[in-house]
Amino acid sequence: MLNALLISSIYVLDQDKALDFYVGKLGLEVNTDQDLGFMRWLTVNVPGDSRQILLEKPGAPALDAKTAEQVRELVSKGATGGHLFFTTADCRKTYQEFQAKGVEFTEEPTERPYGIDCGLRDPFGNHIRFSQPTQVPTPVASAKKGNR
Amino acid sequence: MSRDYNGPKQNVTIHGFALEEADQLSRAVEEVNRRMLRARDAMDRDYAKPLDIPCLARIANVSEAHFIRTFRATFGETPHRYLQRRRVERAMFLLRATDRSVTDICLDVGFTSLGTFSRNFRAIVGEGPGMYRQRGPIQAVPTCFVMAWTRPSSFGEVKARKIV
Numbered sequence: 205m206l207n208a209l210l211i212s213s214i215y216v217l218d219q220d221k222a223l224d225f226y227v228g229k230l231g232l233e234v235n236t237d238q239d240l241g242f243m244r245w246l247t248v249n250v251p252g253d254s255r256q257i258l259l260e261k262p263g264a265p266a267l268d269a270k271t272a273e274q275v276r277e278l279v280s281k282g283a284t285g286g287h288l289f290f291t292t293a294d295c296r297k298t299y300q301e302f303q304a305k306g307v308e309f310t311e312e313p314t315e316r317p318y319g320i321d322c323g324l325r326d327p328f329g330n331h332i333r334f335s336q337p338t339q340v341p342t343p344v345a346s347a348k349k350g351n352r
Numbered sequence: 353m354s355r356d357y358n359g360p361k362q363n364v365t366i367h368g369f370a371l372e373e374a375d376q377l378s379r380a381v382e383e384v385n386r387r388m389l390r391a392r393d394a395m396d397r398d399y400a401k402p403l404d405i406p407c408l409a410r411i412a413n414v415s416e417a418h419f420i421r422t423f424r425a426t427f428g429e430t431p432h433r434y435l436q437r438r439r440v441e442r443a444m445f446l447l448r449a450t451d452r453s454v455t456d457i458c459l460d461v462g463f464t465s466l467g468t469f470s471r472n473f474r475a476i477v478g479e480g481p482g483m484y485r486q487r488g489p490i491q492a493v494p495t496c497f498v499m500a501w502t503r504p505s506s507f508g509e510v511k512a513r514k515i516v
Binding site for chain 1: 378381382383385386388389390392393396397426427494495496
């Protein structure tokens with residue numbers, strides 16, 4: 205039986221730019237930033253949350269050069285499906301904060317049956333949303349906090 | 353990706369995007385893709401507004417002449433058709449999720465004439481808005497996925513396509 209989701213991964217085209225965006229603009233914190241030699245292992249997390257997002261750069265030797273180019277092209281078309289969904293206590297306030305930092309929004313805060321949410325792109329084309337849920341979706345996330 | 357490059361530097365231009373190094377071609381493709389995605393995002397967001405090609409080309413930061421061709425090469429259909437199907441998708445959603453009148457929904461999604469709306473809707477969906485509404489409410493899932501997955505994939509070319 206599985207008990208938590210620890211790391212999920214999205215492709216980014218430039219890890220320094222990714223840090224500027226995810227940490228500098230969205231306010232995530234660096235969990236691990238380590239040069240493993242064969243790759244730069246770079247993960248971030250929401251402050252206080254144990255789930256890590258691996259910001260992975262497509263390239264050799266994991267992917268051959270041609271495949272890496274294809275992946276990069278798909279990321280820039282928004283076609284890799286690297287969605288990230290965050291929650292916030294105040295969607296409109298967070299939207300204004302992010303907008304002041306120059307974040308590219310695809311949708312302004314909108315009332316939905318499940319809460320207020322909005323959409324944005326990271327600098328590379330990945331689709332990100334954050335919402336202020338009508339109800340806390342599940343108590344599991346908070347109960348498992350710190351369970352690494 | 354590194355490459356020896358001994359010749360004189362050449363200016364490479366892709367859709368107005370000038371580059372010095374030939375091996376930056378793929379970066380230029382990514383940049384063009386990203387700009388086209390920005391224009392597509394604008395259609396997904398502002399479909400209710402009177403978006404036109406000059407406006408979308410400005411968002412994409414490319415010339416109007418290049419915009420339509422480049423968008424089609426990137427996403428497989430012209431921006432006009434993308435927008436029409438986005439509008440029809442939103443109308444399909446509103447027909448089943450609200451009790452607003454067909455005329456109101458037509459205007460809500462950015463059509464300015466009921467005749468054009470009904471003709472496009474029928475061409476794309478295969479039946480008129482009133483008949484389509486009778487399918488009843490749809491299950492609530494996050495709207496971004498509804499928008500991504502229920503935008504009709506044909507423009508009347510495939511009449512027999514079944515829409516559940």
